[in-house]
Amino acid sequence: MDDKPLNALKIPQKLFDEYQNLPGALLPLLHAVQGAIGYIPDDAVPEIAKNLNLSRAEVHGVISFYHYFRTSPPGRVRIQLCRAEACQAMDSASLEQHVKSSLNIDYHQTTADGTYSLEPVYCLGNCACTPSIMINDQIYGQVSPQSFDNILSDLTIVEKDQG
């Protein structure tokens, strides 16, 4: 979003104005909200419903249907691990186990310090170089438990560099 950063619960009217007249606006609007805030707060539902002329139940129903939409804040580092067949064929199960135990969280959880969240994903389209994970919008292929650790420590270094 170009102007003011959105504070957690206040969605600027501008965003609604932008999507109000779009046919089938709900998904694009939910993407915009999650893109700006990181999730779709429960408190935002009435406002979204009002602006798009929908019932709260409809909005809630849509949010809960789609795996991508979340109703709680994600960790700063959002890790998506592919569970699908092409990754399983290259032993993503070991990677999964390693990731879960080294972060000490399960799928759909965030580490206590708010740094990492872990989500399953069903195919990232990198099926010739598996196992695959995506961290925020960056994809990684042929990830082993060892290279996963390296990726995380590289990320930590970059974060420290940026203060």
Next chain:
Amino acid sequence: MNKTVYIPKDFSASAMGVDKVLAEFYKEINKRQIEVEIIRTGSFGICWLEPLITIDVNGVRIAYGPVEESDVASLLDANILSGGEHPLKIGPVSDIDYIKNQERLIFHRAGFTDPLSISDYQQHGGFKGLQRALEIGSKAILDEVINSGLRGRGGAAFPTGIKWKTVYDTDVDQKFIVCNADEGDSGTFSDRMVMESDPYLLLEGMIIAGIAVGATMAYIYLRVEYPLSAEVLGNAVQLLYEKGMLGKNILGSDICFDVEIRIGAGAYICGEETSLLESLEGKRGEVRFKPPLPAIKGLFNKPTVVNNVVTLASVPVILEKGGAYYKDYGMGRSRGTLPFQLAGNIKQGGLVEKAFGLSLNEILYDFGGGSASGRPIRTVQVGGPLGAYIPESQFDTLLDYETFAQIGAMLGHGGIVVFDETVNMANMARYAMEFCAIESCGKCTPCRIGSTRGTEIIDKILSGENTELNLNLLDDLSTTMRDASLCAMGGLTPYPVMSAIKHFPEDFNI
């Protein structure tokens, strides 16, 4: 003349570290103060050699790969800008067997061109199909597409020309083209590669579809897991608007055509066309009852062509060279080419575009080079998570829709996921049921409840509890799901499950 290094901008190349390689090239070029241009291309789909960079030496593209960040300095030392020798040198791309032995009607530009350069696209044959479409008009376009024998590449293999004709024949003011870019099947990435490596090809196909059926508005429903596709395709749409090739009066004609990209939200079922339409309308992606077909009542109740990315990307060549040319490729009722995708435990994974009719053996061993692990290949799953597992004894099966149907399998979107002998097929059967439980839209009971029960039953079999009884139960349940589900999600899930039991009973303690 400036020397040029071509570096792919592609999701898989990125996964293999191309962004670091790119940064290193910039750093070294700066340090050495040499004049080099870097052009980002698409990918050749030779995934096992990514990051694969190429250099133009007297009009021939010389390949080096797989390149790591730490190789860049030595590559420049070896004078690769003039095609110099280096351990990573592969030689001319077009001479690599993997490429040479393909029949690329759709993917012939991928890797060679800058995906966003309109002039590159045109120099390599782009927009010739559209040009002809504008000249010959709706009826003749429909004839070409019907004659080509093209069938939908999204999975159901429905004849594209017939679908288009249905929409054409419907006399209403507003019709839609919807491109299904949800590509949810594990083991598939050909849609992604079209969008990232040759986006104008898809858009050209969509405009032709619009002219053919009389639609002026199109949506591309793109999965959220493909951020790079969204970026490249978004830029491509923008650039075509600026060129007057989208919007009002395309290229001075009286044709108007608008394209909008909509992003999905991580639901596999939204690849099913009616669920996709619900999602585009801003609703839960629940499958609709059919009839009415989307071609009669689709998006916002208007006649709608829903086509897969590769289906639409196959249209320009059909218009350019004629339906008869396209139909010349293939076997039986499977005409033309399919970009197969070799995935999972395979040594030489990537995209292999071939005419229908080669055998699984040929693609797995001649192209794929066997398993990545070096162990024997035990099974392959073709056609995504709803496709059957095929044992080695059937690897002589020809890749053709009907031949696959005969062995109870399906080609689907052309993804081939390879497993070596370490695979446990009971685990894979369990996963198939679990996946269905996670992704079911919930509209019908056989699928919604059946998949959860199915997972529980397989758990019992796995723990050795009443094996015989539970196998019978699973068989009954599978029959119910197959026959009574509203859509192919619940209807096809029994295929991977039952094929695993049939071909690999030893994994189920039988």
